[in-house]
Amino acid sequence: MNRLIVSPSPHLHAEVSVRSLMLDVVIALLPAVVVSVIFYGLRELSVLAVSVISCVLLEYLITKYLLKKQNTTGDLSAVVTGILLALNLPATTPWWIVFIGSVVAIGVAKMTFGGIGQNVFNPALTGRVFLLISFPKYLTRWEIPTGLFGKGMGTDAVSGATPLTAIKEGLMQGSSVHDIMTAHGYSYGQMLFSNIGGSAGEACAIAIIIGFVYLLLRKVIKPYITLSILGTVAIVSCLFWLGDPSRFTDPLFNLLTGGLLLGSTFMATDYATSPMSIKGGLIFGIGIGFITLMIRYFGSYPEGVSFAILIMNSLVPLLNRWFKQKKYGRA
């Protein structure tokens, strides 16, 4: 034998790497990507392309010239950030705004903290919220561009506003929830399966649920964060709705609209910016669900998932410190 290797135990390693995990996330995102391209056509494809390419390129340039570290683009985490950022923007977003979003996401939110695993806030969401605050004009323009298969892919009833925006505006004008819903012709089947307007990734709930199930099957994420967010939203909105159905939207509506599914499946479960322990994760999820709903019901923005996740991100270090998993024999 010419090459006897000696190393400390264990001598086996699981067939898992950062790259394989990120690849699984990309695969889980594919249904949502495909659906958004079908609904929003080539415009969405260009947003996706600009976002992914600029995220990867920025990470490459920053690691090479600014940090002078090992190139980390091979782990595909920048691709995930790019896709998520694109799915969080309207398909009509101009390319230069998408690029600015990538700069904030990769340059500010991720690399300044030291790259993958070190960031405090979810990069894609940081990019999106930055754009939402800086360029509200472009970020709230929910017009429906031509779909891949021509205009009208399930978009008959959509007026250009997202359901959440429509509700918010309607309520401010004094109408009741029921009136607004019927006026816009929203139905739950439509929310589940087809385009209801909004960010590209919010288009179809089923596509995201498929991704969620894939991630669970591949054991990439644990279900408790996502489920505690959705559960909190369902329970809290149920209480409000039962109290006053004319002012507050019902639980199913809240679960299926806006970025809740996308955010709770892909962004709240981001490894670096979510708590490690189950208990911490549950509290993290409850916090996100509650803040989301409070913003939706009482805030000036129609949607609050992004803000809720970022706010709870800032509490993750504390949650990690307070809620540790139970140690053996130290009850």
Next chain:
Amino acid sequence: MSHTFSIGGIHPGERKISRDCSIEAMPVPDTVYISVAQHIGAPAKPIVAVGDKVVTGQPIAEPGGFVSAYIHSSVSGTVKSIGPRKDLAGKQQTTIEISVEGDEWAEDIDRTDSLVTVIPDDNKAILEKIRTCGVVGLGGATFPTHVKLSPPPGKKCETLIINGCECEPYLTSDFRTMMEKGEQVVVGTAIIKQVLGVDKAVIAIEDNKPEAISHMKEIIEKLFKLSSKFSGISVMPMISKYPEGGEKQLIDAVMHRQVKSGGLPIDVGAVVQNIATALAIYDAVQKNKPIIENSITVTGDCLEKQRNLMVRVGTPLSYIMDYAGGIPADAVKIISGGPMMGKAVSNPDAATLKGTSAILFLTSPQTERKIQSQCIRCGRCAEACPMGLEPFLLNKLALNDDDEGLEANAAQDCIECGCCLYSCPANIPLLDVIRVAKAKILGIIKARAKAAAQSK
């Protein structure tokens, strides 16, 4: 109903490719090298001199302290030298070299295969036999068994657990022992049960060995008809998960009790013994036969023929490997023990010890460490840790030499099972760092306890 431990654990795959190979006796080598440090505790002191004629089963070294054990000649022949020899990690250990001449056994050893089911009543005599036959725990720690079977006054054992989990991938020697010498194992179990004065003994077997579970159940039923001494022994199927065979994990799985940090199993009323140890106790008490040989799995995907061998203690590893067809061309690592906790061999000329359970060959794609990248805080290490620790945090604290932080986060509780390193997607050598840190913290705790004892 199946049981398993409550915190962490991984599924590294079973790879029990040698499970159908029955245990075959390997020819005795020309020379054996018997180390005097084959157990935890003080090394034994040689009681033979160079040039002495010895027979198989004759004691050649006596205990060097309370926690120590007898060592016997595994062959008959002449003592050629007594001096330092390199063990499998290259460290010098005092070793007795015996050149083999014939195979003459000590007269009082019963070499027949007949099963002796009548258990003597004198517990003191049994313990003395276990001690003089040099029985040590063969599950990995090689702790002298007579010490473990003499609980400190005031502590009472409630359940005896016989560990037949064999949760490490590849290993099959315990499985084969159960299949081929199940009766002896059960008699050994009954002996331990009697010595400890417990009513309940549980033989824990992972459910990936259904043959062993049913075989052992049958034997217990059969023996129970012979004598009431075999009552209270049961088989408990366990859900396969690594590290089920860890002492603390097994107690949690079987009794739903957890040993406190720094405590002993007896504190929660448990005593754990390995299958091979139960057999060794049977041999010692019923057959007067000391530990002179043990079954060793010789395996690996790159190895042409898998084997389970009965090998004399002190046989050079290279001799076993030659017998098994030589080192496979694509093997890059030789491991003594299982792939999760075994030690990589740097010196193939080292000899087997009582506790050697396997020789495993791994190829480069199976075992070579991959390039390390940054921690992504996925928490897989913490999820996998069967002690509920946070390896990512301990790693960071250890790299910063934060001893207080390490102790506060229970680095000293680490059982070095390797689940953290196994499951890390960023290939961070967590256990490499934590193992050294743990040793340091244990040293600090020990020094503090000593200082406290002195100031009293």
Next chain:
Amino acid sequence: MIATIVWTIVIITVLGLVLAAILYFIAKRFKVEEDPRIDEVEAVMPGANCGGCGFAGCRAFAEAAVKAPNLDNNYCPVGGNPVMQKVAAILGYEVKEKLPMVAVVRCNGTCENRPRTNYYDGLKSCKVKAALYTGDTGCSFGCLGCGDCVSVCKFDAISMDPDTGLPVVDETKCTACGACVKACPKGIIELRNKGPRNLRVFVSCINKDKGAVARKACKAACIGCGLCVKTCPHDAITLVDNVAYIDYEKCKLCRKCVAVCPTGAIHDVNFPKPVERVSKQKPAVVKTPVEKTVKTEA
């Protein structure tokens, strides 16, 4: 508009003044009385906080030095005699002059002298490697080559030579703080007298194995033959556990031991002319760590 700006400035200014006043009084009220000499001593320290003196840092050293009745147990190896003179002057103590020291790597195990028998594939750390086994060569005493000494050096004075796989001490940078001595799990690095004009003679091996075993593992090992002990006219060499050791306080740098050493395990450093070897065998070590630094110096 103007009024807003003015008011803002006024409010901020007032707030600043009030807070400053509060801070001032708190600082006065809770001031910790300290011996002013601690600050003075700290000011003359090198400020590397390396811990070479045995204290946590320069401040801790200063506190200890001020409290101590004399300076016998407080010596800053980094600052050396000049700094200690200053400290002594501040505190009014006597200070014993210490000879300047330098870290010396006592291993000859280059790739050429000490062939690899296996390959290490764990974390690149001598501490981890030493806990696992005796190393990737036949020698169980020699350098493990993972560079714990390099990473622990605060003065950038040690580097790994990629050709030999051994650490190299840059004697112009080494302050003899002793961090590398503590970091080496094998105890290979020793602080030795820097010597007059940096001339040094030392045994560059600590292999305690018997001669034949040591020789088999490494061509340039000390085999404990004792020739140097017999040759030394100054009784400076002792042989313990099959390793020769030169007492630098007794050594007169005559280099007779270097000449007789059959394996070339004894090194002479910074001497202008090479010594003529008695043994017929070629010295096994062509390139020694310390010689290399000298070359770069010249």
